[in-house]
Amino acid sequence: MGVGGTHPEPDAAPQERPAFYVYVLACADGTLYTGYTNDVEQRARTHNAGKGAKYTRSRTPVEVVAQARFATKHEAMSAEFRFKHLSRRAKDRLLARARTEGFAAVLAELQAGTNADADAAVEDGGHPGGKA
Numbered sequence: 001m002g003v004g005g006t007h008p009e010p011d012a013a014p015q016e017r018p019a020f021y022v023y024v025l026a027c028a029d030g031t032l033y034t035g036y037t038n039d040v041e042q043r044a045r046t047h048n049a050g051k052g053a054k055y056t057r058s059r060t061p062v063e064v065v066a067q068a069r070f071a072t073k074h075e076a077m078s079a080e081f082r083f084k085h086l087s088r089r090a091k092d093r094l095l096a097r098a099r100t101e102g103f104a105a106v107l108a109e110l111q112a113g114t115n116a117d118a119d120a121a122v123e124d125g126g127h128p129g130g131k132a
Contacts, residue, residue: 027059
């Protein structure tokens with residue numbers, strides 16, 4: 001630290017800001033699971049070891065099919081909430097688009113309310129569990 005402990009030394013390496021992720025898992029039974037974490041690879045290993053969410057314990061192996069990075073936990077949890085409230089049909093459409101456009105871009109559209117797939121969630125009878 002510099003004088004007064006408020007500034008790093010000039011040659012000190014800048015600290016990386018923490019990242020938060022929304023991830024989607026494809027479960028062995030064909031269902032999807034959505035969550036948030038700060039380490040997607042470790043979280044997937046935890047799910048596959050049967051020590052993750054109760055929902056995935058009996059549905060292993062699971063595979064990460066999409067992930068998006070956010071600067072804050074709040075942003076990640078908000079995106080997770082929006083995605084979970086879509087119908088399965090709308091989720092599948094978004095995941096298909098995410099393969100070419102990127103999951104973060106698709107989620108950003110969902111947040112902005114400019115996504116036709118989000119509107120379809122209402123028509124498809126989207127459910128709050130997010131585990132369709």
